[in-house]
Amino acid sequence: MDVLAYLKQRQNELEKKRHPLSDRDSSFRYLYAFGVSVMAMGDMKAITELQDRFQFFLECLSIPAEQREQLMTDINDHFEYRLSECIQILKTKEIQYCFFCDLYHLMQNVVWAEAYCKKVLRNYFDIFHMSEHEIAFFEQFSKVAMQKDLNRAKELYHEFLEEGFDISYRTLRYFFPEFEEEDFFRDIIVKAGKTFHLDKPTQVNGDIVVERGGSLLLDGAHLKIKGSILVQGGRIRIKDSEITVLSCSQDVFMHVEDAAVVRIDHAKVQCQGFCGFLEQSSGRLLIEESEFLQTDVQRAITFCGIYAKIERCTFSEAAQGCIQISDSAKLYMKCCAFIHAKASYGAAVFSDSIDTVAIYDCSFDDCKAAYLGSAVYFQYQKLGQVVKNCVCRNCIPSENAIFNTYDDDFEPLEAERFLAQRKSDL
Numbered sequence: 001m002d003v004l005a006y007l008k009q010r011q012n013e014l015e016k017k018r019h020p021l022s023d024r025d026s027s028f029r030y031l032y033a034f035g036v037s038v039m040a041m042g043d044m045k046a047i048t049e050l051q052d053r054f055q056f057f058l059e060c061l062s063i064p065a066e067q068r069e070q071l072m073t074d075i076n077d078h079f080e081y082r083l084s085e086c087i088q089i090l091k092t093k094e095i096q097y098c099f100f101c102d103l104y105h106l107m108q109n110v111v112w113a114e115a116y117c118k119k120v121l122r123n124y125f126d127i128f129h130m131s132e133h134e135i136a137f138f139e140q141f142s143k144v145a146m147q148k149d150l151n152r153a154k155e156l157y158h159e160f161l162e163e164g165f166d167i168s169y170r171t172l173r174y175f176f177p178e179f180e181e182e183d184f185f186r187d188i189i190v191k192a193g194k195t196f197h198l199d200k201p202t203q204v205n206g207d208i209v210v211e212r213g214g215s216l217l218l219d220g221a222h223l224k225i226k227g228s229i230l231v232q233g234g235r236i237r238i239k240d241s242e243i244t245v246l247s248c249s250q251d252v253f254m255h256v257e258d259a260a261v262v263r264i265d266h267a268k269v270q271c272q273g274f275c276g277f278l279e280q281s282s283g284r285l286l287i288e289e290s291e292f293l294q295t296d297v298q299r300a301i302t303f304c305g306i307y308a309k310i311e312r313c314t315f316s317e318a319a320q321g322c323i324q325i326s327d328s329a330k331l332y333m334k335c336c337a338f339i340h341a342k343a344s345y346g347a348a349v350f351s352d353s354i355d356t357v358a359i360y361d362c363s364f365d366d367c368k369a370a371y372l373g374s375a376v377y378f379q380y381q382k383l384g385q386v387v388k389n390c391v392c393r394n395c396i397p398s399e400n401a402i403f404n405t406y407d408d409d410f411e412p413l414e415a416e417r418f419l420a421q422r423k424s425d426l
Contacts, residue, residue, distance in 0.1 A: 020170050026067075028089055033063050035101050039070045039120045046113040050106050057102060097138075097167050098137050102173040104142040104149035116299040132337075133163050136277050145176035153179050170220040170240075187227075190214035190234060198241075198305060210234030210257070212324060218267075228275075233258035242268045248275040256280040264290055271295045276320065282307050286390040287313055292322075299324045299343070299350070303331070311335055318342070325351045326407040334360045344370045346377025346403070347395075356384035367395045373403035380404070 040054035066255040187206035192213030198221035212233030217239040276298030285308040296319040304326040315322040321343030340350035347367040364375035372394035
């Protein structure tokens, strides 16, 4: 048996079937898993027949080994107490719908334990007061998912929406991985008091304008857009999403004014050389675990708000530089990678801020400046400018890759030392 091939295949399966709630805290995930375990571990026939599927569910939900052992103990010794806790955390319809998706996953192709599983399912339907429309949807959608009938699945989904119910695209894709649907819009205006939620493949031929008091949420979306996003005092949140700019008439794709906070995590942004990504003039900017590719015309991010925190991000192919921090903005940046960035000054980071700019544990590869600061350029030499534990590789000019740091704050690491340190940290 090729163990490496098996592990790679298993990892691919887990990534494809990543549970929609796997990013919740461990206590929530354990109680959620306990609720599902009532079906998988509450009857000897179920234990025999559902063991493999239940173990895979636990892997997708990221339940550690010690908690898996605890499930059987709680089933036998603390059943009513744990079940009561489980019901309390399944508060929203979306979480309940995901829960029923997991129950139906277990039930697919069940034979010996069919009567027991159906009894558990009926009890949960009663507990959560599911309507006849909701029950019918899950029963029928489970069947078409097993048959991989995409057309009928779409029909059921739209019938469900027309009845006034809603279920996220991410949950549907978890239930039926082959399920695909794309929305199309022209210009979008999000008015005060409204939230525009994108959670599926979406194409927009025009601009998205978020007015003061409005909210734009991208959660699990793949947005393809011929236009830009303008936030005028509204709110924007991007998570677990991908953005592809097909064309843009502005210098930057997203322009943010009078916003309190912009939060982006686990996102991938492909500007395809049409524009920079973000210009923000107020509030806070929080970015984690995201990737920004092929920006041009303007820097990938231009920030002159109050405070920016950027961690574990990658900036690649930035033809006009990656990040600019101006005015009195603060920046804290850690564990970011900058690859193939170009600018006149400070290809990766340009700062003319009068406040603190701290850069830790970052790498700069093949960054080029026409004049000074092939990696980082500080316009003013002052306290509060810190660059530590960073590595520069093939940056030109090499003699001033980090320019104008105060005193001895810059501590460049040789490539071998840097890699050895990161390996020990992991």
